[in-house]
Amino acid sequence: MMVRRADDRRLRLVLARPTGWISGAEIPSRRQPARRRDVLPEMIEMQDGLLERCERGESLVLLLDGADGEGVLVTGAVAGRVPNGSETPDLLDRAALGASVFLRERMRTEKRQQLPDQLIGYFEALNAAETEDDVWRALANHALRIVVAHTAVALVRDDRGVLRAPAAADARPGEHRPCILWDDRLAAPGLVLSEDARASGAAPFMVPLFGDPATALLAHVPVGTEGVLVLTERREERIFEPEDWDVLRALALQAEMALRRVRLIESVRSLSLTDPLTALGNRRHMEVVMAHAWAAARRGEPLVVMALDLDGFKEVNDALGHEAGDDMLRAVAHALRAEARGSDVVVRYGGDEFLVILPGGSVEGALALAERVRRRVDGQIGISAGVAAYAPEMSAPDHLVREADRRLYEAKARRRAPVG
Structure with a gap:
C-alpha cells in the first residue's frame, strides 16, 4: 500500500516595473527557465492589497525590476536582492531560484510548527x-x-x-x-x-x-x-x-x-490460548472460536463439533509413567493437526480429551476425520469419538459441546460392552 500526498502548491510570480504592472505567471523551474513569451507584456492596474497578500504568506512572489540593474524578490515576509541579467528570462530564472529557496524555507518552518502535534498523532496510531x-x-x-x-x-x-x-x-x-x-x-x-x-x-x-x-x-x-x-x-x-x-x-x-x-x-x-504440552489451542481458545462459529451457525452455516479421547489412557500412565502418557498425547495432537482441514480448529479440551470444531463441516466428515486419526495412531493407542451437529433448538455453544461429549461417552460404553 503506497500513500500519496495532494498536489504541490505553486507560487505565483508578479513582475513590477517603474512603468507599471504586467502579468503574473507561474514560476518556472530552475532547469526550465522562463521565456519572454511566458510573461505577457500587457499593462494592468496595480492590485489593491497585493503587498499585504504577500506579507500574509499567500502563494505570491513579487519581483520588483529596479533601474539599478538589480531586482528585489519579495516572498511573503521575506525580501532579497536578485542580480539582474541582460535579459528578462535570466531575471525570471533567478527569481525562480529565490522562490524555490523561499518555498523550502516556508515548508521547513511549517513542518517545525506542526511536528509536535503530528508526532502525537503518530504515537497514538502506533499505540492503537x-x-x-x-x-x-x-x-x-x-x-x-x-x-x-x-x-x-x-x-x-x-x-x-x-x-x-x-x-x-x-x-x-x-x-x-x-x-x-x-x-x-x-x-x-x-x-x-x-x-x-x-x-x-x-x-x-x-x-x-x-x-x-x-x-x-x-x-x-x-x-x-x-x-x-x-x-x-x-x-x-x-x-x-x-x-x-x-x-x-x-x-x-x-x-x-x-x-x-x-x-x-x-x-x-x-500462550494464554495454547496448550503447552501439545501446542494445540486450549479451552479458552475453543471458547473464542466457538463464539464466532456459533454466530455463523445462527445465520445458517453448518457447524459440527467432535469430542475425542484416548482409550485406556490411565492404564498407559500407570504402567509406563507420565512421560509416556505425554508422548501419547503429543502423537494424537500431531495426527489431528495432520488430518484436519485448514478451517478446522483442534483444541486440547482437558486431560486426554480433544475437541475439533468444524465450521461448514458435516457429521460424516467428522467421523471420517476420526477414522484417519485412528489409522495414524494405530498400534500406539486407541481413540473414541462423539460427533454432534448444530441444531436450531440449541440455545448456547455449551449445548453443542455437551452433546458431542454425550455421544463420546456412548461410543466408549459401546466399546466396553461385552460381546454376545
Missing part, C-alpha cells in the same frame, strides 16, 4: 495498532505527512528476501502491492536518484519504485532488519534536509518499538 500491518501502515501514512514527501510506502522483508508493502485494510483480493528485492544497501539510510534506478544504473533493484516518470529521487530508511521506509519526491529542487533524516530515523525507531510491543502481546495472547 493491533497487528504488525497496522504499525507499517501508520509509519508510511505519518511519515508522508510529517516529512512532506510525494509518496511513502513501508516495505516488509519476508524469508525469501522480498520487500513487499502490507495490504491496505480494505484491499481487494489480488490487489497490486509495491515490492522490490532486498539489497544490503537498504540496511542504512540513503538516497537514490532516478538516473540510478535503471537496469544499467547504480541501483537497478529500485526500478519498480520509479514507475512514475516524474519521480526524481527516493529516500530510504531501514526499520530494524525486517523492513524499510521509502519516500519519493517529484520536484527536482526538492531535497531531504538533515532534519528530515533525523525525523525519519526517529519514526522508524518508534515503529520498531511498536512492532516489538505487538509481537509481545501476540506472544502472550498465544
Whole structure:
C-alpha cells in the first residue's frame, strides 16, 4: 500500500516595473527557465492589497525590476536582492531560484510548527495498532505527512528476501502491492536518484519504485532488519534536509518499538490460548472460536463439533509413567493437526480429551476425520469419538459441546460392552 500526498502548491510570480504592472505567471523551474513569451507584456492596474497578500504568506512572489540593474524578490515576509541579467528570462530564472529557496524555507518552518502535534498523532496510531500491518501502515501514512514527501510506502522483508508493502485494510483480493528485492544497501539510510534506478544504473533493484516518470529521487530508511521506509519526491529542487533524516530515523525507531510491543502481546495472547504440552489451542481458545462459529451457525452455516479421547489412557500412565502418557498425547495432537482441514480448529479440551470444531463441516466428515486419526495412531493407542451437529433448538455453544461429549461417552460404553 503506497500513500500519496495532494498536489504541490505553486507560487505565483508578479513582475513590477517603474512603468507599471504586467502579468503574473507561474514560476518556472530552475532547469526550465522562463521565456519572454511566458510573461505577457500587457499593462494592468496595480492590485489593491497585493503587498499585504504577500506579507500574509499567500502563494505570491513579487519581483520588483529596479533601474539599478538589480531586482528585489519579495516572498511573503521575506525580501532579497536578485542580480539582474541582460535579459528578462535570466531575471525570471533567478527569481525562480529565490522562490524555490523561499518555498523550502516556508515548508521547513511549517513542518517545525506542526511536528509536535503530528508526532502525537503518530504515537497514538502506533499505540492503537493491533497487528504488525497496522504499525507499517501508520509509519508510511505519518511519515508522508510529517516529512512532506510525494509518496511513502513501508516495505516488509519476508524469508525469501522480498520487500513487499502490507495490504491496505480494505484491499481487494489480488490487489497490486509495491515490492522490490532486498539489497544490503537498504540496511542504512540513503538516497537514490532516478538516473540510478535503471537496469544499467547504480541501483537497478529500485526500478519498480520509479514507475512514475516524474519521480526524481527516493529516500530510504531501514526499520530494524525486517523492513524499510521509502519516500519519493517529484520536484527536482526538492531535497531531504538533515532534519528530515533525523525525523525519519526517529519514526522508524518508534515503529520498531511498536512492532516489538505487538509481537509481545501476540506472544502472550498465544500462550494464554495454547496448550503447552501439545501446542494445540486450549479451552479458552475453543471458547473464542466457538463464539464466532456459533454466530455463523445462527445465520445458517453448518457447524459440527467432535469430542475425542484416548482409550485406556490411565492404564498407559500407570504402567509406563507420565512421560509416556505425554508422548501419547503429543502423537494424537500431531495426527489431528495432520488430518484436519485448514478451517478446522483442534483444541486440547482437558486431560486426554480433544475437541475439533468444524465450521461448514458435516457429521460424516467428522467421523471420517476420526477414522484417519485412528489409522495414524494405530498400534500406539486407541481413540473414541462423539460427533454432534448444530441444531436450531440449541440455545448456547455449551449445548453443542455437551452433546458431542454425550455421544463420546456412548461410543466408549459401546466399546466396553461385552460381546454376545
